[in-house]
Amino acid sequence: MAAKSSKTADEPTTSSTGTKSLYEASTQFKSWNFSPEQLVIVRESLNSAAVTAIRNTFETDEPGSSAHVSFLNAEDEHLLVKLYITKIPQLCGHFRFPEEVEATAITYLKRFYLRNTVMDWHPKNVMLTALFLATKTTNNPISLDSYTSNIPRTSPSDVLDLEFLVAQSLGFEFAVWHAHRALWGLWLDLQYLPEITEDLRPRDVYEMALKHVRNSRFTDVELIYTPSQISLAALSLASPLLAQKWVDSKSSGATDSASETLESIIGTVKYFITQAGQPPDVEAVREVDRRLKLCKNPDKVVGSKAYLARKVEEERKAEAKRNKKVEDARRAIEDDDPFGSALNEAERAQRIRELDEDDD
Secondary structure (H helix, E strand, O other), X not given: OOOOOOOOOOXXXXXXXXXXXXXXXXXXXXXOOXXXXXXXXXXXXXXXXXXXXXXXXXXXXXXXXXXXXXXXOHHHHHHHHHHHHHHHHHHHHHXXXXXXXXXXXXXXXXXXXXXXXXXXXXXXXXXXXXXXXXXXXXXXXXXXXXXXHOOXXXXXXXXXXXXXXXXXXXXXXXXXXXXXXHHHHHHHHHHOOOOOOHHHOOHHHHHHHHHHHHHHOOOOHHHOOOHHXXXXXXXXXHOHHHHHHHHHHHOOOOOHHHHHHHHXXXXXXXXXXXXXXXXXXXXXXXXXXXXXXXXXXXXXOOOOXXXXXXXXXXXXXXXXXXXXXXXXXXXXXXXXXXXXXXXXXXXXXXXXXXXXXXXX
16 A cells, blocks of 8 residues: 655645645545655565565466566666556547546556556556546546547457456545646636736746646656646746746745745756656667566466466355355354254245145
8 A cells, every 4th residue: 555645845734724725635635645755665665565476476387487587676667657658648639538638547547556566467458447437537438439449459348357456546536636727727826917917928838838737747746746836837947937926926924934945846846847757768668568578477467377376266265255155044044944953955845835824
Protein backbone atom coordinates (compact mmCIF):
# COMPACT_ATOMS: atom_id res chain seq x y z
CA MET A 1 0.00 0.00 0.00
CA ALA A 2 1.32 3.45 -0.90
CA ALA A 3 2.47 5.63 1.96
CA LYS A 4 0.94 9.03 2.52
CA SER A 5 3.11 12.04 3.06
CA SER A 6 3.22 14.05 6.23
CA LYS A 7 2.29 17.71 6.32
CA THR A 8 4.84 19.82 4.43
CA ALA A 9 5.11 23.38 3.22
CA ASP A 10 4.05 22.47 -0.30
CA GLU A 11 0.66 21.14 0.80
CA PRO A 12 -2.52 23.21 1.14
CA THR A 13 -3.12 24.74 4.54
CA THR A 14 -6.24 25.04 6.60
CA SER A 15 -8.04 28.33 6.80
CA SER A 16 -7.80 30.75 9.71
CA THR A 17 -10.98 29.22 11.11
CA GLY A 18 -9.32 25.81 11.25
CA THR A 19 -11.49 24.28 8.53
CA LYS A 20 -9.89 22.21 5.80
CA SER A 21 -9.76 23.38 2.21
CA LEU A 22 -11.77 21.42 -0.34
CA TYR A 23 -8.58 19.97 -1.76
CA GLU A 24 -7.38 18.82 1.67
CA ALA A 25 -10.65 16.95 2.10
CA SER A 26 -10.23 15.14 -1.24
CA THR A 27 -9.15 11.54 -1.70
CA GLN A 28 -6.41 12.87 -3.96
CA PHE A 29 -4.77 14.70 -1.06
CA LYS A 30 -5.37 11.91 1.44
CA SER A 31 -4.34 8.93 -0.69
CA TRP A 32 -2.19 10.16 -3.55
CA ASN A 33 0.01 12.93 -2.14
CA PHE A 34 3.69 12.09 -1.67
CA SER A 35 7.10 13.60 -1.21
CA PRO A 36 9.73 12.83 -3.87
CA GLU A 37 11.49 10.58 -1.34
CA GLN A 38 8.31 8.64 -0.66
CA LEU A 39 7.74 8.03 -4.36
CA VAL A 40 11.22 6.53 -4.61
CA ILE A 41 10.55 4.27 -1.62
CA VAL A 42 7.17 3.11 -2.94
CA ARG A 43 8.51 2.27 -6.40
CA GLU A 44 11.65 0.58 -5.16
CA SER A 45 9.66 -1.48 -2.64
CA LEU A 46 7.25 -2.66 -5.32
CA ASN A 47 10.11 -3.48 -7.66
CA SER A 48 12.08 -5.37 -5.03
CA ALA A 49 9.07 -7.45 -4.00
CA ALA A 50 8.28 -8.28 -7.63
CA VAL A 51 11.86 -9.29 -8.45
CA THR A 52 11.98 -11.57 -5.38
CA ALA A 53 8.67 -13.23 -6.24
CA ILE A 54 9.54 -13.74 -9.91
CA ARG A 55 13.02 -15.04 -9.13
CA ASN A 56 11.51 -17.57 -6.71
CA THR A 57 9.03 -18.68 -9.38
CA PHE A 58 11.83 -19.13 -11.93
CA GLU A 59 13.86 -21.16 -9.44
CA THR A 60 10.89 -23.34 -8.56
CA ASP A 61 10.31 -24.19 -12.22
CA GLU A 62 13.99 -24.57 -13.11
CA PRO A 63 16.71 -24.16 -10.47
CA GLY A 64 19.44 -21.76 -11.56
CA SER A 65 17.36 -20.23 -14.34
CA SER A 66 17.20 -16.77 -12.75
CA ALA A 67 20.96 -16.33 -12.50
CA HIS A 68 21.34 -14.67 -15.89
CA VAL A 69 18.03 -12.76 -15.99
CA SER A 70 18.39 -8.97 -16.15
CA PHE A 71 15.46 -7.87 -14.00
CA LEU A 72 14.07 -4.36 -14.37
CA ASN A 73 14.80 -1.84 -11.66
CA ALA A 74 12.41 0.86 -10.45
CA GLU A 75 13.78 3.43 -12.89
CA ASP A 76 13.31 1.02 -15.81
CA GLU A 77 9.70 0.49 -14.81
CA HIS A 78 9.06 4.20 -14.48
CA LEU A 79 10.57 4.81 -17.94
CA LEU A 80 8.26 2.23 -19.53
CA VAL A 81 5.19 3.70 -17.83
CA LYS A 82 6.20 7.15 -19.04
CA LEU A 83 6.26 5.91 -22.64
CA TYR A 84 2.68 4.69 -22.36
CA ILE A 85 1.66 7.98 -20.78
CA THR A 86 2.67 9.56 -24.10
CA LYS A 87 0.32 7.20 -25.95
CA ILE A 88 -2.75 8.55 -24.15
CA PRO A 89 -2.75 12.02 -25.81
CA GLN A 90 -2.34 10.30 -29.19
CA LEU A 91 -5.37 8.09 -28.61
CA CYS A 92 -7.40 10.98 -27.20
CA GLY A 93 -6.64 12.96 -30.34
CA HIS A 94 -7.80 10.05 -32.49
CA PHE A 95 -11.08 9.69 -30.58
CA ARG A 96 -11.41 13.44 -30.01
CA PHE A 97 -11.79 12.95 -26.30
CA PRO A 98 -11.78 16.18 -24.24
CA GLU A 99 -8.89 17.34 -22.05
CA GLU A 100 -10.56 15.95 -18.93
CA VAL A 101 -10.45 12.38 -20.26
CA GLU A 102 -6.79 12.65 -21.25
CA ALA A 103 -5.66 14.11 -17.94
CA THR A 104 -7.71 11.62 -15.90
CA ALA A 105 -6.43 8.58 -17.81
CA ILE A 106 -2.83 9.69 -17.31
CA THR A 107 -3.44 10.10 -13.58
CA TYR A 108 -5.03 6.65 -13.38
CA LEU A 109 -2.03 5.07 -15.12
CA LYS A 110 0.43 6.75 -12.74
CA ARG A 111 -1.56 5.73 -9.69
CA PHE A 112 -1.91 2.13 -10.87
CA TYR A 113 1.86 1.75 -10.89
CA LEU A 114 2.11 2.99 -7.35
CA ARG A 115 0.29 -0.20 -6.36
CA ASN A 116 1.54 -2.59 -9.07
CA THR A 117 4.61 -3.40 -11.16
CA VAL A 118 5.11 -3.60 -14.93
CA MET A 119 6.60 -7.06 -14.44
CA ASP A 120 3.14 -8.23 -13.39
CA TRP A 121 1.01 -6.05 -15.66
CA HIS A 122 2.34 -4.61 -18.92
CA PRO A 123 1.50 -0.89 -19.33
CA LYS A 124 0.00 -1.32 -22.80
CA ASN A 125 -3.27 -2.97 -21.76
CA VAL A 126 -3.33 -1.11 -18.44
CA MET A 127 -3.11 2.17 -20.39
CA LEU A 128 -5.97 1.15 -22.69
CA THR A 129 -8.08 0.14 -19.69
CA ALA A 130 -7.27 3.33 -17.77
CA LEU A 131 -8.32 5.44 -20.75
CA PHE A 132 -11.57 3.53 -21.22
CA LEU A 133 -12.33 3.84 -17.51
CA ALA A 134 -11.62 7.58 -17.67
CA THR A 135 -14.22 8.05 -20.41
CA LYS A 136 -16.83 6.69 -18.02
CA THR A 137 -15.75 8.46 -14.83
CA THR A 138 -15.62 11.84 -16.62
CA ASN A 139 -19.03 11.29 -18.23
CA ASN A 140 -17.67 10.93 -21.76
CA PRO A 141 -18.61 7.29 -22.40
CA ILE A 142 -17.89 5.32 -25.55
CA SER A 143 -19.05 1.78 -26.27
CA LEU A 144 -16.44 -0.91 -25.72
CA ASP A 145 -16.81 -2.21 -29.28
CA SER A 146 -16.36 1.26 -30.78
CA TYR A 147 -13.33 1.81 -28.57
CA THR A 148 -11.48 -1.43 -29.22
CA SER A 149 -12.37 -1.68 -32.91
CA ASN A 150 -10.47 1.56 -33.51
CA ILE A 151 -7.30 0.35 -31.79
CA PRO A 152 -5.18 -2.17 -33.74
CA ARG A 153 -4.70 -5.63 -32.24
CA THR A 154 -7.04 -4.88 -29.34
CA SER A 155 -10.04 -6.96 -28.30
CA PRO A 156 -12.76 -6.13 -25.77
CA SER A 157 -11.31 -8.70 -23.38
CA ASP A 158 -7.98 -6.82 -23.33
CA VAL A 159 -9.84 -3.98 -21.61
CA LEU A 160 -12.51 -5.79 -19.61
CA ASP A 161 -10.11 -8.33 -18.09
CA LEU A 162 -8.22 -5.53 -16.34
CA GLU A 163 -11.00 -3.05 -15.59
CA PHE A 164 -11.76 -4.30 -12.09
CA LEU A 165 -8.06 -4.62 -11.26
CA VAL A 166 -7.43 -1.02 -12.33
CA ALA A 167 -10.44 0.27 -10.39
CA GLN A 168 -9.39 -1.71 -7.33
CA SER A 169 -5.81 -0.43 -7.56
CA LEU A 170 -7.18 3.11 -7.61
CA GLY A 171 -9.06 2.33 -4.43
CA PHE A 172 -12.22 3.13 -6.43
CA GLU A 173 -11.21 6.78 -6.01
CA PHE A 174 -12.02 8.12 -9.46
CA ALA A 175 -12.28 11.88 -8.90
CA VAL A 176 -9.18 13.83 -9.91
CA TRP A 177 -8.26 17.47 -9.31
CA HIS A 178 -6.45 18.68 -12.42
CA ALA A 179 -3.95 21.49 -13.03
CA HIS A 180 -5.56 22.49 -16.33
CA ARG A 181 -8.76 23.41 -14.52
CA ALA A 182 -6.79 25.34 -11.90
CA LEU A 183 -5.03 27.19 -14.72
CA TRP A 184 -8.36 28.26 -16.22
CA GLY A 185 -9.47 29.60 -12.85
CA LEU A 186 -6.22 31.49 -12.48
CA TRP A 187 -6.63 32.95 -15.98
CA LEU A 188 -10.14 34.12 -15.11
CA ASP A 189 -8.76 35.82 -11.99
CA LEU A 190 -6.33 37.80 -14.14
CA GLN A 191 -9.19 39.22 -16.20
CA TYR A 192 -10.54 40.97 -13.10
CA LEU A 193 -7.30 42.61 -12.02
CA PRO A 194 -7.60 46.30 -12.98
CA GLU A 195 -3.89 46.74 -13.68
CA ILE A 196 -3.83 43.78 -16.10
CA THR A 197 -5.04 45.19 -19.41
CA GLU A 198 -5.96 42.93 -22.28
CA ASP A 199 -2.70 43.60 -24.11
CA LEU A 200 -0.80 42.30 -21.07
CA ARG A 201 -2.58 38.96 -21.15
CA PRO A 202 -2.74 37.83 -24.79
CA ARG A 203 -4.47 34.52 -25.43
CA ASP A 204 -1.26 32.87 -26.59
CA VAL A 205 0.10 33.19 -23.03
CA TYR A 206 -2.73 31.00 -21.79
CA GLU A 207 -2.14 28.48 -24.59
CA MET A 208 1.56 28.39 -23.76
CA ALA A 209 0.82 27.87 -20.07
CA LEU A 210 -1.61 25.08 -20.96
CA LYS A 211 1.13 23.42 -22.99
CA HIS A 212 3.37 23.50 -19.91
CA VAL A 213 0.54 21.92 -17.86
CA ARG A 214 0.29 19.15 -20.44
CA ASN A 215 4.05 18.64 -20.30
CA SER A 216 3.81 18.38 -16.53
CA ARG A 217 1.79 15.19 -17.00
CA PHE A 218 4.97 13.44 -18.11
CA THR A 219 6.42 14.16 -14.66
CA ASP A 220 5.58 13.29 -11.04
CA VAL A 221 4.50 16.80 -10.04
CA GLU A 222 0.81 15.94 -9.68
CA LEU A 223 1.76 13.31 -7.10
CA ILE A 224 3.72 15.86 -5.07
CA TYR A 225 2.23 19.34 -5.54
CA THR A 226 -1.26 20.79 -5.68
CA PRO A 227 -3.05 21.62 -8.96
CA SER A 228 -2.89 25.34 -8.15
CA GLN A 229 0.87 25.19 -7.58
CA ILE A 230 1.38 23.37 -10.89
CA SER A 231 -0.82 25.82 -12.79
CA LEU A 232 0.99 28.81 -11.28
CA ALA A 233 4.34 27.33 -12.27
CA ALA A 234 3.04 26.76 -15.82
CA LEU A 235 1.87 30.38 -16.02
CA SER A 236 5.21 31.57 -14.67
CA LEU A 237 6.98 29.70 -17.47
CA ALA A 238 4.69 31.36 -20.01
CA SER A 239 4.67 34.84 -18.42
CA PRO A 240 6.62 35.55 -15.22
CA LEU A 241 4.99 39.01 -15.11
CA LEU A 242 1.40 37.70 -15.07
CA ALA A 243 2.28 34.99 -12.58
CA GLN A 244 3.79 37.54 -10.21
CA LYS A 245 0.80 39.89 -10.62
CA TRP A 246 -1.53 37.05 -9.67
CA VAL A 247 0.59 36.15 -6.62
CA ASP A 248 0.65 39.78 -5.51
CA SER A 249 -3.14 39.97 -5.75
CA LYS A 250 -3.50 36.95 -3.47
CA SER A 251 -0.67 37.47 -1.00
CA SER A 252 -1.92 40.48 0.94
CA GLY A 253 -0.78 39.96 4.52
CA ALA A 254 1.41 36.95 3.69
CA THR A 255 4.61 36.61 5.70
CA ASP A 256 8.02 36.76 4.06
CA SER A 257 8.51 33.12 4.98
CA ALA A 258 5.32 32.07 3.20
CA SER A 259 6.27 34.06 0.11
CA GLU A 260 9.72 32.48 0.03
CA THR A 261 8.22 29.03 0.43
CA LEU A 262 5.82 29.58 -2.47
CA GLU A 263 8.63 30.93 -4.63
CA SER A 264 10.72 27.86 -3.86
CA ILE A 265 7.83 25.51 -4.69
CA ILE A 266 7.08 27.21 -7.99
CA GLY A 267 10.76 27.13 -8.90
CA THR A 268 10.92 23.39 -8.21
CA VAL A 269 7.79 22.64 -10.26
CA LYS A 270 9.16 24.69 -13.15
CA TYR A 271 12.38 22.68 -12.98
CA PHE A 272 10.40 19.41 -13.10
CA ILE A 273 8.42 20.57 -16.13
CA THR A 274 11.38 21.87 -18.12
CA GLN A 275 13.74 18.99 -17.29
CA ALA A 276 11.41 15.97 -17.26
CA GLY A 277 8.32 17.13 -19.14
CA GLN A 278 9.21 15.38 -22.38
CA PRO A 279 8.59 11.90 -23.80
CA PRO A 280 11.34 9.39 -22.97
CA ASP A 281 13.98 8.20 -25.40
CA VAL A 282 12.30 5.53 -27.53
CA GLU A 283 15.43 3.40 -27.96
CA ALA A 284 16.01 3.31 -24.21
CA VAL A 285 12.42 2.19 -23.65
CA ARG A 286 12.68 -0.49 -26.34
CA GLU A 287 15.64 -1.96 -24.49
CA VAL A 288 13.61 -2.04 -21.27
CA ASP A 289 10.70 -3.68 -23.07
CA ARG A 290 12.99 -6.34 -24.54
CA ARG A 291 14.28 -7.16 -21.07
CA LEU A 292 10.74 -7.22 -19.72
CA LYS A 293 9.89 -10.10 -22.06
CA LEU A 294 12.49 -12.18 -20.20
CA CYS A 295 11.58 -11.21 -16.65
CA LYS A 296 7.79 -10.90 -16.80
CA ASN A 297 6.06 -12.69 -13.94
CA PRO A 298 5.32 -16.23 -15.22
CA ASP A 299 2.22 -16.30 -13.03
CA LYS A 300 0.69 -13.71 -15.37
CA VAL A 301 1.82 -15.28 -18.68
CA VAL A 302 -1.07 -17.33 -20.10
CA GLY A 303 0.04 -20.89 -20.86
CA SER A 304 3.24 -20.89 -18.78
CA LYS A 305 3.85 -23.64 -16.22
CA ALA A 306 3.57 -21.17 -13.37
CA TYR A 307 0.33 -19.77 -14.80
CA LEU A 308 -1.19 -23.24 -15.22
CA ALA A 309 -0.05 -24.27 -11.74
CA ARG A 310 -1.59 -21.13 -10.27
CA LYS A 311 -4.87 -21.80 -12.09
CA VAL A 312 -4.91 -25.40 -10.78
CA GLU A 313 -4.30 -24.14 -7.24
CA GLU A 314 -6.99 -21.48 -7.59
CA GLU A 315 -9.45 -24.10 -8.84
CA ARG A 316 -8.51 -26.40 -5.96
CA LYS A 317 -9.17 -23.64 -3.44
CA ALA A 318 -12.43 -22.71 -5.18
CA GLU A 319 -13.55 -26.34 -5.12
CA ALA A 320 -12.66 -26.64 -1.43
CA LYS A 321 -14.63 -23.46 -0.75
CA ARG A 322 -17.65 -24.80 -2.63
CA ASN A 323 -17.47 -28.11 -0.80
CA LYS A 324 -17.28 -26.33 2.53
CA LYS A 325 -20.40 -24.32 1.67
CA VAL A 326 -22.25 -27.51 0.75
CA GLU A 327 -21.12 -29.18 3.96
CA ASP A 328 -22.09 -26.15 6.07
CA ALA A 329 -25.52 -26.11 4.42
CA ARG A 330 -25.98 -29.85 5.04
CA ARG A 331 -25.07 -29.46 8.70
CA ALA A 332 -27.40 -26.50 9.09
CA ILE A 333 -30.27 -28.57 7.66
CA GLU A 334 -29.50 -31.46 10.01
CA ASP A 335 -29.25 -29.14 13.03
CA ASP A 336 -32.72 -27.79 12.25
CA ASP A 337 -34.14 -31.24 11.38
CA PRO A 338 -37.00 -32.08 13.81
CA PHE A 339 -36.49 -35.79 13.11
CA GLY A 340 -32.85 -35.94 14.23
CA SER A 341 -29.69 -36.67 12.25
CA ALA A 342 -30.06 -40.42 12.76
CA LEU A 343 -32.71 -40.62 10.05
CA ASN A 344 -31.49 -41.53 6.60
CA GLU A 345 -32.61 -39.62 3.53
CA ALA A 346 -35.39 -42.05 2.61
CA GLU A 347 -36.85 -42.01 6.11
CA ARG A 348 -36.65 -38.23 6.24
CA ALA A 349 -38.49 -37.90 2.92
CA GLN A 350 -41.17 -40.34 4.08
CA ARG A 351 -41.76 -38.44 7.32
CA ILE A 352 -42.09 -35.17 5.39
CA ARG A 353 -44.70 -36.73 3.08
CA GLU A 354 -46.68 -38.03 6.07
CA LEU A 355 -46.70 -34.59 7.69
CA ASP A 356 -47.87 -33.05 4.42
CA GLU A 357 -50.75 -35.57 4.28
CA ASP A 358 -51.74 -34.80 7.89
CA ASP A 359 -51.82 -31.07 7.09
CA ASP A 360 -54.17 -31.73 4.21
